Amino acid sequence: MTVSYAQVITELGVAFVVALIANRARLLNASGTIAATFVGGAALLGGVRWVVMLLFFFVTSNALSRWRARERDRLAGAFIQKGGPRDAWQVLANGGVFAVAGILATFTDPVTWHAIGIGAIGAATTDTWSTEIGTVLGGTPTDIRSRRQVPPGTSGGITIAGSATAVVAALLVALVAWVISWSTPTIAIIVGALLGSLTDSLLGSTVQERRWCPRCDIATERRTHSCGTTTVHRGGIRGCDNDIVNLLSTVAGAVVTWTLV
Numbered sequence: 001m002t003v004s005y006a007q008v009i010t011e012l013g014v015a016f017v018v019a020l021i022a023n024r025a026r027l028l029n030a031s032g033t034i035a036a037t038f039v040g041g042a043a044l045l046g047g048v049r050w051v052v053m054l055l056f057f058f059v060t061s062n063a064l065s066r067w068r069a070r071e072r073d074r075l076a077g078a079f080i081q082k083g084g085p086r087d088a089w090q091v092l093a094n095g096g097v098f099a100v101a102g103i104l105a106t107f108t109d110p111v112t113w114h115a116i117g118i119g120a121i122g123a124a125t126t127d128t129w130s131t132e133i134g135t136v137l138g139g140t141p142t143d144i145r146s147r148r149q150v151p152p153g154t155s156g157g158i159t160i161a162g163s164a165t166a167v168v169a170a171l172l173v174a175l176v177a178w179v180i181s182w183s184t185p186t187i188a189i190i191v192g193a194l195l196g197s198l199t200d201s202l203l204g205s206t207v208q209e210r211r212w213c214p215r216c217d218i219a220t221e222r223r224t225h226s227c228g229t230t231t232v233h234r235g236g237i238r239g240c241d242n243d244i245v246n247l248l249s250t251v252a253g254a255v256v257t258w259t260l261v
Contacts, residue, residue, distance in 0.1 A: 064128070079220050123252065
């Protein structure tokens, strides 16, 4: 497929306008707006189906993040590193693999890149939904590896509500893909989305950096705790934060889905 410079510029312009609207709605910060322009432009290049899948993820995920946001912040605000408008790292961690697949599907084998793209965005959707709902409705989570109870918002923590939501999210991603005639088999989409989300929990429990606030004597993911104290490294791989784990989970979802095609 031949793509002109004018087409690329037009699609990036449209994506920038949409990203700017999201910025004004305080869904994205400045860096997130730039990253979302790239991801949105890539989806536009891929075609209508890619845009639909990206919008499904973006709209539903942000709607859930605003649903009972004060309660979620009360439960996990002192623990999680990032909140509020998404930055570039968050956007690319969830949508970067999808964006690259959208671009490559335009120029190479579309079947392969359709599977990789839907696997990545399916994993991102499933993980985001399960986290947002599980934090509010799940009660005290259990670490997926040690089976010990952990504070709400802890990476690697799972709840019944969050796990059930992951299944629903995977089914809905597959349903949307079926409605728009996405080329990837439904079962591959469901399995890829669920295993991508499971990978996120496993990596969150094992390799993601864990920190400790010596003043409050409490676990956290923040480098500076809500009390203002600089936290100390307590486990996991230094620098392996939630964004890296999210990116790896989308890669896992993409690989699993592609393998099953």
